[in-house]
Amino acid sequence: MIQSGIGSRVLALALVAPAVAVFGAFFLLPLARLFVVGLSGPEGWRTYAAVLVEPRYLESLVSTMLLAAAVTAVTLAIAGTSGLFLARNRFPGRALLVALLTFPLVFPGVVIGFMVIMLAGRQGLIGTLSEQVAGQRIVFAYSMAGLFLGYVYFSIPRVLLTVMAAAEKLDPQQAEAARALGARPWQVLVHVVLPALKPALLSAGAICFATAMGAFGTAFTLATRIDVLPMVIYTEFTLQANIAMAAALSFVLGIVTWLALSLARSLAGTSVAAAA
Amino acid sequence: MTTVTGARHGVAFWLQLGFTLLVCMLLVAPMLLSLLAGVTENYLVGIESGLTTRWIAEVLRGYSDTILLSLQVALACLAATLVLGVPVAYVLARRGNWLTRLFEELLTMPIAVPGLATALALIITYGGVGEFRRSWLFILVGHVLFTLPFMVRSVLAVMSAVDLRTLEEGAASLGAGFARRFFTIVLPNSLPGILSGSLMVVTLSIGEFNLTWLLHTPLTKTLPVGLADSYASLRIEIGSAYTLIFFVMVIPLLLLLQALARFGQPPR
Numbered sequence: 001m002i003q004s005g006i007g008s009r010v011l012a013l014a015l016v017a018p019a020v021a022v023f024g025a026f027f028l029l030p031l032a033r034l035f036v037v038g039l040s041g042p043e044g045w046r047t048y049a050a051v052l053v054e055p056r057y058l059e060s061l062v063s064t065m066l067l068a069a070a071v072t073a074v075t076l077a078i079a080g081t082s083g084l085f086l087a088r089n090r091f092p093g094r095a096l097l098v099a100l101l102t103f104p105l106v107f108p109g110v111v112i113g114f115m116v117i118m119l120a121g122r123q124g125l126i127g128t129l130s131e132q133v134a135g136q137r138i139v140f141a142y143s144m145a146g147l148f149l150g151y152v153y154f155s156i157p158r159v160l161l162t163v164m165a166a167a168e169k170l171d172p173q174q175a176e177a178a179r180a181l182g183a184r185p186w187q188v189l190v191h192v193v194l195p196a197l198k199p200a201l202l203s204a205g206a207i208c209f210a211t212a213m214g215a216f217g218t219a220f221t222l223a224t225r226i227d228v229l230p231m232v233i234y235t236e237f238t239l240q241a242n243i244a245m246a247a248a249l250s251f252v253l254g255i256v257t258w259l260a261l262s263l264a265r266s267l268a269g270t271s272v273a274a275a276a
Numbered sequence: 277m278t279t280v281t282g283a284r285h286g287v288a289f290w291l292q293l294g295f296t297l298l299v300c301m302l303l304v305a306p307m308l309l310s311l312l313a314g315v316t317e318n319y320l321v322g323i324e325s326g327l328t329t330r331w332i333a334e335v336l337r338g339y340s341d342t343i344l345l346s347l348q349v350a351l352a353c354l355a356a357t358l359v360l361g362v363p364v365a366y367v368l369a370r371r372g373n374w375l376t377r378l379f380e381e382l383l384t385m386p387i388a389v390p391g392l393a394t395a396l397a398l399i400i401t402y403g404g405v406g407e408f409r410r411s412w413l414f415i416l417v418g419h420v421l422f423t424l425p426f427m428v429r430s431v432l433a434v435m436s437a438v439d440l441r442t443l444e445e446g447a448a449s450l451g452a453g454f455a456r457r458f459f460t461i462v463l464p465n466s467l468p469g470i471l472s473g474s475l476m477v478v479t480l481s482i483g484e485f486n487l488t489w490l491l492h493t494p495l496t497k498t499l500p501v502g503l504a505d506s507y508a509s510l511r512i513e514i515g516s517a518y519t520l521i522f523f524v525m526v527i528p529l530l531l532l533l534q535a536l537a538r539f540g541q542p543p544r
Contacts, residue, residue, distance in 0.1 A: 015363035030397035085292040108483040118306035214390025217485040250393035
């Protein structure tokens with residue numbers, strides 16, 4: 001029985017035991033090992049300090065965070081606008097539009113990278129169009145700008161769905177009341193709608209930021225020369241065989257993304273991470 | 277809110293619709309281009325060069341093992357997350373205390389922590405176990421870690437919405453033991469959550485790359501690993517044809533997932 005007493009506690013324990021065992025053995029233990037290996041290099045604990053002291057690593061950490069912040073801001077603006085619009089209006093073709101907008105949700109980073117190549121690569125759409133219009137081929141896929149485009153591309157569906165779900169739960173009477181009191185549409189938006197959407201925007205933004213920090217596949221497809229943190233980790237591990245540094249960098253990266261999500265969750269007061 | 281249908285739309289409506297259509301085009305255009313490139317004789321020349329299925333055939337010849345391995349990993353991952361995750365969701369739904377909340381929190385960490393870091397941690401810890409390192413099970417472990425929270429969340433959401441306690445107490449008062457209650461009451465009532473969780477797990481597993489790239493070996497390549505290979509070294513038509521095959525595998529699952537979500541919603 002699960003209602004009460006020792007018997008139910010034993011049963012509950014037995015039910016979660018397999019998951020706890022797998023999770024402990026294959027996630028918590030390896031993560032602890034990762035931390036220890038980060039300490040085991042010739043530099044000892046200074047390996048962790050190097051993340052913040054050595055220009056190469058610090059620059060990559062900072063540029064990755066700036067990229068993630070820019071992706072988050074732009075995605076929130078784009079998907080927030082479209083999400084709010086789709087949640088508040090009904091028109092023919094709306095369902096199809098929503099379905100199309102959510103396709104990239106399940107694309108892996110490598111496919112997102114390929115989509116960026118299709119748009120902004122050497123044989124891409126933007127290059128072809130710009131050549132016809134301005135006589136010059138614009139190609140920016142294989143750089144930080146391409147990565148930015150890819151992460152925005154990938155993040156739009158997720159933020160859109162979160163905003164739509166939150167906007168559909170809003171109490172329409174509040175906006176009605178504001179309008180009845182003489183508020184203009186933009187005032188209703190700024191003072192009523194956006195504050196009510198704040199938790200959703202925060203959590204969607206945090207997911208967006210964490211994904212852009214830690215994603216690897218897109219950068220891998222576009223170019224190995226983009227110095228975002230995941231690429232630096234990969235290079236340290238495979239080419240330099242500097243396992244201690246790779247471990248330390250991964251651990252710091254994991255802490256940053258996990259903190260971003262936890263912070264947003266405590267600010268938003270809802271469960272964030274798995275809002276897929 | 278303003279549920280206006282008909283002709284009385286203001287300028288703001290059309291502006292926002294235009295903007296949303298533009299965003300949609302940005303997302304869909306490269307997908308269409310890649311579908312087109314996958315069946316075009318020569319993408320540089322364009323559609324005039326003729327349509328062909330030879331690129332698809334070439335991918336199927338060279339990479340069918342990656343497709344099969346991805347399906348194998350995805351199904352095994354589904355089985356593992358069902359066996360591990362559904363009981364966890366049940367305990368979380370029935371017992372909310374600090375310990376279960378802590379476990380729920382920990383369980384979502386593999387989503388927050390980048391796949392690259394998780395993969396590195398797994399290699400550091402188990403890379404020396406040669407037999408395990410070389411087998412497809414090594415990839416499976418990574419996929420289970422990453423997808424388990426999605427299964428638990430999805431099932432938990434449905435379990436929290438139905439009043440399991442009352443249903444179970446009713447059955448218990450009629451003499452049904454735990455196993456009987458679990459299989460005849462808990463599971464059937466959680467079916468929508470189990471179904472959408474399953475679709476999510478399979479879809480995510482088929483597309484997983486961040487972990488898999490470090491976990492794979494030359495003999496255990498999954499579909500996204502093969503995709504990365506083809507993007508890096510083969511002509512754009514083959515990469516596109518390969519992507520087309522990936523779309524065909526994944527998009528129906530996504531559509532099913534969306535249909536399920538709509539079906540589960542109360543009528544508006």
